[in-house]
Amino acid sequence: MAEAQRRKDQAQRAVAASTITAPAAGFVESVNTAVGADPSCEEPVVVLRADELQVESSIDAATLAKLRVGQQALVTVPDARARGMTALEGLPTSAVTPGSRDQPVSGEAGSDVLGAYSREGEGDRTAGLGGQAARYLMELRLPVPPAGVLPGIRAEVTLTLDSRDHVLAVPPSAIHHDREGDYVLVLQCDDIEESGECRKSVPVRTTVRLGLAGDRLTEVISGLAENDSVILPAPEK
Incomplete structure (x- = not known):
């Protein structure tokens, strides 16, 4: 009886001192076996996922x-x-x-x-x-x-595929396309008062040459000047 108890105590000390090492580094997502229960071969005891x-x-x-x-x-x-x-x-x-x-x-x-x-x-x-x-x-x-x-x-x-610094750019929605090429509508004064102020502005088709196109802005290589007023479409309701 004493020998059996000694072996039992030895086995318990071995279990307490043992370390279970996962086959790969990661995180424990779930533990499917309660403490003291006998694990089943049909269901994983511990579910891991990679840390990558x-x-x-x-x-x-x-x-x-x-x-x-x-x-x-x-x-x-x-x-x-x-x-x-x-x-x-x-x-x-x-x-x-x-x-x-x-x-x-x-x-x-x-x-x-x-x-x-x-x-x-x-x-x-x-x-x-x-x-x-x-x-x-x-x-x-x-x-x-x-x-x-x-x-x-x-x-x-x-992903930055290319970049330009200090360029003229407009929103993609301002750019129109037809058989003659790419163009934007620019507001130009059609009636100037004696004071020099503009009384009436009209949209004028302006052909442009485009460069890099991103999600928010498209580069304009030629056709526009700084401070030109480009017409944007009305926002959708």
Whole structure:
């Protein structure tokens, strides 16, 4: 009896001194076995997830053509009020079929790609997939996720493809297109009072040459001067 008790005490000390090591670094998401219960082979005792996260998004062909391995990307997570930097470790190699479960959906898990792109080669953005614009799946690793960022949360990815300093720029909604090219409507005075003040202004079509186009502003290389009054469309109700 004393020998059995000794073995029991020895076994308990061994259990107390033992350490369970996970096969990979990460976080414990759930514990499915109560203390003292016998674990079952049908259900994991502990569910882990990796401490590294991945952002999935899709980009168009024109943007893909301007990406390069190692390019820096800013990942912003609005719900967590967090942001972090990462880099492209590889370029997309296949298109995302419209309507597939792998295609990121705006407002759900996935992300939106932001950034500037050149208008040159813009026609390539409509290739393939039954006449619909081709999209390519892009994956970005976050080796050190910002605090508060969890799997499934929505993120925004900003890729700076090119940049210009000290340029004239207008909102994209101000730009119109027809067979003659790109143009904006500029207010010009049609009736000047003797005092020199303008009594009446009229919209005048002004041809412009465009450069980089971003989400909020489009560069105007020529056709406009600083302080020109460009007409914007009325906001939708």
